[in-house]
Amino acid sequence: MSVQETSLTASARPDVRRLGIGGGTALCAGAVLGPGVLTLPSLAAAAAGPASLLAWVVLLAMCVPVAASFAALGARYPDGGGVATFVHRAIGPRAAAVVGWWFYGAVPLGVVSAAWIGGTYVADAAGWGRTGAAVVGAVVLVGALVSNAVGLRMSGRVQLLLGGLLAVVLLCAVLAAAPRVSAAHFTPFLPGGWASVGSAASVLFFAFAGWEAASHLSGEFADPVRDLPRVTRRTLAVITVLYLGLAVTTIGALGPAAARTDTPLTALLEQSVGTAARPVAAAAALFLTFGAVNSYLAGASRLGAALGRDGAAPRWLAKGGAPGEVPRRSLAVLGVVAAGLAGPVATGTADLDLLMRATATCLAAVTLAGLAAALVLLPRRTPLWFGGLASAVLTAGVLAFSGWLLLIPVALAVAAVGFLTLRRTGRGTR
Template identity: 45%
Template sequence: MCNPHVGGPRHHEQMTERGPSTTNRSTTRTGGPEPELSDPRVPATPHGRLGVAGGTALYIAAVLGTGILVLPALAAAAAGPGAILAVAALALISVPLASTFAALARRHPDAGGVATFARRAFGPDAARVIGYWFFFGTPIGAPIAALMTARYVVAVIGGDALSTTLIAIGLMVIPVIVTAFGVRFAASVQLVLSGALVAVLIFVLAAAAPHARPENLEPLLPHGWAGVGLAMSLYIWAFAGWEAVAGIGGEFRNPRRDIPRATALALVIVSVAYLAIQAVTVVVLGGKAATSDVPLLDLVRVATGDGGGVVVAVIAAIVVTGVFNAYLAAFSKLGAAMGRDGDLPAWFGRGVENGAVARRGLLLSAVVMALYSVVVLASGDLQPFILVHTSIAAAVYGLGVASALRLLPARSLGWWMALISCVLAAGLLVLAGWHLVFPAVAAVVALGVGALSRSRRRRSGRPAGADPA
């Protein structure tokens, strides 16, 4: 998938379906300015009004999500103190991954996000595959995130299984309403929420740190390196998100300047936060961390007693609202872009323009979330669904960074980051193991839709791109 020599010094012809009047252009690999793709379905439109602060808030929300609520315990169960090594490794892996998607988004700020990158690099079939992975696969994380949060809230205020389910549903509905007002409004809300989240986390970690016991770091690898690998696979859930916000690149006031800045700020904040949370969880809770359902709540109880539950409930509510704000903004825009590009019925294409509100794409993503919610809430066991989600995220990363090798100027900083990311993405795919059957099935469906669409066009005599899938 990842061939660093693709294109070389020659121009790579864009592989995309075009109407009869569309000309074919090349993408330069010499390090100079890259021509825009000549595709009438990806028009040049004015950018939005999102600044560095709002963009950073959405990036933090997408990545520093509900993983802080449960993953420190799941990772501790998998690797013991070695979970700290797993988090540190993924923080390092995130540098080239985040840099790659930032480089792509600043050069191609389009609502299609990763689907647009794949279309420009490999053509419409690849775009449809990665679009289906992200739009129809990633939303399985929504009920997982909501259920994680609901369990925290119930642990604080009390309640039964029905209460947990109702709270989880409510946590998914409210952000849908917020996103219906547009990306800029969601970013404004998220700026406040992200600031509050960071402040509360600093308070919790500072209060719990004095209770650390160094002996809890031994043995470092009770389950060997295989345990660290499993913890890394689980933490992909936490560090996924860089590809999600690529779809809102066009909403930035100045994408070429602001996207790298927002990415860098968010990367530092997220990496430090996850590493600190995992380390404090291990050294304070010790062996109890592996059996905890609410590790953050346990940290607060160690530091402040039973009176700190409200703090955790506040953290949980902020976290899940932020995650949904970021992802629903990306889902709605991607749904509109897929409608524009023929990968969904054209009716969903409304709102694809930068600054517009893609409410029809939002509606479809809400329906997809609802369907997954029925399955996840009925099961209640989160780990299998987390691994499905992370396998889809690994697949999206793999095709996304492969696209970067074709689209970014050869031997530029972004290109080198993409090359490193290809190796890292291959490792994430290996960690995903048999769970890759889920993105494989989604890919087959996407390719089948593409074949059916082409067959319809041939029968009707319409040119490529004239009929929605």
């Protein structure tokens, strides 16, 4: 059977699922509330100063229709293929294969970036230097791979625990720094002009690119129609409070120093508890990066299995892709590629900022494709449809700031189409 004749939603649905509201919220929040919280407040401040708050607000507003659209599509078409499933139904199997390759190719870049950020926070607190950061990052990556290899149930429970602890630490940092917020730190508000806000938004997209990861888990819910909207609402509430709180306090409490620090969470905590903040921030970094790496590996491994199942990737990737099973082959591929990327990052050959921007570019392309599918599949001229249209325009604008990094999703698209062409040619010559 050709790729054109298969369906990314063809897998049978058993009566019992593993994922509930609590575990689903933890996994989704872990995917969205990623390592950007640790670094992006300062990077955005460096790009646009206090006006970076506008970028935070715009992207949070964009998140509402994005999350709602993906939740509505996931409830209608629950499957491990996630956004690729939606694109398959709306546009066709070849486009779905391209989207799947975009996400699958982005995840190793993203998990290495996340693990390295966590390692940097820990090494900064312990005074270990670059080697220590590399070791801690490796532990985070290996731990997430093992957690996923033993099954989604354990991953969900680990995420629930880590997500709760992380939210408490971040909220405490915001509350502790709030009394030190000064209005003087918000002037001049727009030192770099309006173009700087667009630059900040391009950087910040890394922190808002987790909804497509969560969409790959839609097939794991007991009742997607009931559970996905509830999980989405809870996740939106969590990230809105924490993202805006951190953005405002980073600018308002740190002032110009916000643009110069690599560890803004540590800087916020130090204002209240002094040097004791360093181990606290390091622990929070470990929770956050492990949660993000765990969530992305969970979603991407199932996507790889779905692509293999439907002939959009090698067939042997499909093993373990049924609901309730563990796609260890797909997970192993992600682990091997991530390990190959980790070496150059640890030695300084590859730039971490570049990896983050490359990841954001691929995920923005996936988000845009998912929104395009939503515009086709969801009822037209409804509030949700118009919200999805506005978010698609904003996402396209973010992609425009990626510059030459757009070559990465282009190369992945060529690879996906090339694989499908070779597969069809091979079958046609038999």
